[in-house]
Structures are given as structure tokens and as C-alpha cells.
Amino acid sequence: MKNSRLMVADIEDGDIIIPDSKCYFLVKKSSVKVGKTGKKYIDLDLFDGATTVPGKVWDITEETNDAVQAGNVIHVLTGKAGKYLSNMQITVNDAVIVPPDKIDSECAGILPESFYTFDELKKQWDELTEVLVPKHKELVLKFMENEKIWHLFTTIPGGRSMHHACRRGLWEHSISVAQSALAVAEVFDEKYGVDISLIVMASMLHDVGKIFEFQINPATSMVDRYSDRGKLLGHIYMGATWLEKLVSTCFPEDNDLKMDLIHIILSHHGQYEFGSPKRPKTLEALIVSSCDNLDASCDAVKSCFGDNMDGNWTKPVYMMDRAFFRRQENADGNNNESDEESAGKFE
Numbered sequence: 001m002k003n004s005r006l007m008v009a010d011i012e013d014g015d016i017i018i019p020d021s022k023c024y025f026l027v028k029k030s031s032v033k034v035g036k037t038g039k040k041y042i043d044l045d046l047f048d049g050a051t052t053v054p055g056k057v058w059d060i061t062e063e064t065n066d067a068v069q070a071g072n073v074i075h076v077l078t079g080k081a082g083k084y085l086s087n088m089q090i091t092v093n094d095a096v097i098v099p100p101d102k103i104d105s106e107c108a109g110i111l112p113e114s115f116y117t118f119d120e121l122k123k124q125w126d127e128l129t130e131v132l133v134p135k136h137k138e139l140v141l142k143f144m145e146n147e148k149i150w151h152l153f154t155t156i157p158g159g160r161s162m163h164h165a166c167r168r169g170l171w172e173h174s175i176s177v178a179q180s181a182l183a184v185a186e187v188f189d190e191k192y193g194v195d196i197s198l199i200v201m202a203s204m205l206h207d208v209g210k211i212f213e214f215q216i217n218p219a220t221s222m223v224d225r226y227s228d229r230g231k232l233l234g235h236i237y238m239g240a241t242w243l244e245k246l247v248s249t250c251f252p253e254d255n256d257l258k259m260d261l262i263h264i265i266l267s268h269h270g271q272y273e274f275g276s277p278k279r280p281k282t283l284e285a286l287i288v289s290s291c292d293n294l295d296a297s298c299d300a301v302k303s304c305f306g307d308n309m310d311g312n313w314t315k316p317v318y319m320m321d322r323a324f325f326r327r328q329e330n331a332d333g334n335n336n337e338s339d340e341e342s343a344g345k346f347e
Contacts, residue, residue, distance in 0.1 A: 005107055008051040011088060017079040024098065024107035025090075026220070028052060030070045032060075042068060046090055049110040055090040064095055072219045073098040073110055100155070100221045103167075111220055114168035118154065121168060124175050128200055131182060135251065136201040142250055143205065152211045155221040160214070162319045163299040167221050170210055173295060178203035180291040185284075192283055195260075199284045202264040206288060209239025209265075236275060240265040260284065268292050 005022040017023045025046035033043050042065065044055035057064055067074050078093040098106055104118070114121065129140055144150050158164025158173040166172075181203040185196040213230030214223045229238065240262050247258045263285055269276035270289040280286040301324045304314035313323045 008048050008053050011081045013083045015081040017076050019077050023076040024110055025074055026110050027068050027070050027072050030068050053088055055092055057092045067095045067097050071217045073103055097219055112166035114166055114172040121171050128178050131200050133197040136197045139250055156216055157223050160223040163296040174204055176295045177291045181287050184287050194283045199287055202261055203288050206268045209235030212238045264288050
């Protein structure tokens with residue numbers, strides 16, 4: 001097998017599942033139904049990271065019922081595979097929830113994940129931290145000291161659906177914005193004079209409010225829905241107020257730092273129609289906002305590349321209201337237009 005765990009593609013009719021089978025699923029749907037005999041059973045949709053297969057729990061126990069709730073990642077300890085109406089179906093006899101901190105090691109790939117591992121992201125984060133002047137570095141280190149906040153920041157998605165909607169997506173996005181902003185700031189500094197350290201630090205922390213905006217499924221670290229606070233206040237306001245308290249705690253007399261940082265946070269969406277309470281009015285805020293928009297847009301487009309494309313075109317990308325072109329190459333390394341079609345465009 002290509003995978004260390006059992007995949008649906010490898011399951012055959014009649015296979016018995018035991019703990020050593022390493023059979024893991026994300027429960028996409030779970031509902032209690034009543035059979036023809038009047039006995040209750042649980043109807044499931046199970047996803048292995050590549051394929052969705054129907055599942056059933058015929059003998060319901062309290063433990064199994066708790067385990068197979070929608071949104072959980074489960075390890076099927078005992079069960080059986082069989083065909084029903086020519087389709088494969090998994091009967092789950094016993095299953096346990098996979099804790100969030102074990103998902104990466106036990107069943108990597110079963111959930112949408114960041115392009116980078118935790119260790120890779122931590123290395124990039126630490127490299128950015130070393131760019132900062134002592135005062136800005138102290139703020140970032142103080143932020144990291146809050147274990148609950150730091151765990152959420154490094155684990156949860158950057159969005160529910162529009163961009164970086166994967167585990168560790170918020171952290172990946174924050175690092176990517178900071179890396180882009182650093183590169184831009186270094187180019188522009190000599191000509192325009194910008195505060196490189198402020199730009200990098202603000203980029204690293206610009207979306208911290210998303211920690212409070214989402215209702216997170218503790219079993220997967222994925223977004224279940226927006227929290228009440230998220231719907232009423234939004235991550236920009238909540239991030240700004242949280243960081244204002246952080247600055248006040250670390251540097252109570254530094255009103256300039258507080259004002260400069262909070263302005264960047266309040267303006268990082270760029271335009272009023274995109275939810276920004278303020279538009280960027282410093283060069284530092286303009287750079288952070290531009291890099292934030294670029295990274296979010298690129299990830300949204302990338303997520304639309306795949307099997308659902310219409311030839312070389314994606315479906316319309318929601319956050320930008322247009323489709324995007326991606327040249328596809330065949331096995332010979334040529335694009336899929338014939339020479340005649342290509343030449344005809346210039347006649």
C-alpha cells in the first residue's frame with residue numbers, strides 16, 4: 001500500500017477491520033435513523049482524505065455514538081467492509097476519536113492541511129522574529145507565552161472557506177504575509193523610508209482576531225461556524241483590541257507604537273467594502289494590507305485548481321468574482337492548444 005493507513009481504495013468486500021488495520025475516517029455526516037424492525041442505527045458518511053464511503057453503526061453504544069459525531073476524526077477499531085447495492089459500505093462496531101494533536105502523526109492527510117508542517121512553519125516564524133527590533137520582538141514573544149492563544153493560532157484555519165481553510169492555515173497565512181511584506185519593505189525602504197520591523201511584526205500578528213472569530217471543533221481544530229462575537233464584532237476589531245491590551249501591558253507609555261500597530265490592524269483589509277474600519281494611511285499599513293490581499297487572493301485561486309476546472313479555467317473564485325486561467329500541459333510539455341489554433345490567433 002502507498003499509505004501507512006488503510007484507504008478506501010485498498011478495501012475489499014468482506015475485509016475485517018481490526019486496530020492494526022489503521023483505518024481512520026473523518027465523519028462528514030452522522031444521523032440516527034430507525035430501521036424496518038424499529039431498531040435505531042447510525043447512518044454515516046466517512047472520508048479517508050481521498051474518498052467518501054457510506055458507513056453504518058448497527059449496535060449503538062454511548063461510547064460509539066459519541067465518537068462518530070459529525071466533524072470528528074475517528075480510528076475504527078473493529079468493523080467490516082461489505083458491498084450494498086454494488087457500493088462499498090463500512091460497518092463500524094467500535095471506534096474512538098483521534099485527539100487533535102495525534103491527527104498529524106496517525107492519519108496525516110485526512111483533513112485539509114497547510115502546505116507546511118508545524119516544524120517548517122515554526123522555523124519560518126522564528127526567522128521572522130529575528131528580523132525584529134527588541135521592542136517588537138518582545139511583543140511577539142509575549143504573544144507566544146499565552147499557551148491557549150498560541151495553540152489556537154498555530155493550529156486553526158485562516159478562514160472557513162475563502163482562503164487558507166486548512167489546519168495551520170492561519171499561521172501559514174500570517175507567515176506568508178510577513179515574508180512578502182519583508183521583501184517589499186526591504187525594496188522600498190531606501191527610496192521611501194519605512195519601518196521594516198513594524199511591518200514584519202504587524203504582518204505576523206495582523207489576523208490574531210480570527211482566534212476569537214471562529215467556533216472551532218476541538219476534535220479537528222477546523223472551523224465549525226463563526227462565533228457570536230465573530231458575527232457581531234469581527235476579527236479586525238477583536239484583534240485590534242486584544243493587541244492594544246498586549247502593547248499596554250508590555251509598553252504602557254509607548255502610545256506611538258500602540259497607534260501605529262493598531263492602525264495597521266484596523267486597515268489591513270484595505271477598503272471599507274472589504275470590512276476595514278479604516279483605510280491604510282501609513283506606508284507600513286499600505287504594505288501590510290497589499291501583501292495580505294495578495295496572499296489571500298493567491299490561495300483562493302490555488303484552491304480552485306483541480307478536477308472541477310472547465311478546461312484551463314477555474315470556476316468563478318468567490319472572493320474575486322471571476323474565473324482564473326491556468327495553462328495545462330500535456331505529457332510532452334506542450335499546452336493543449338494545437339499549433340494551428342495558436343497560430344490562428346495572430347492571423
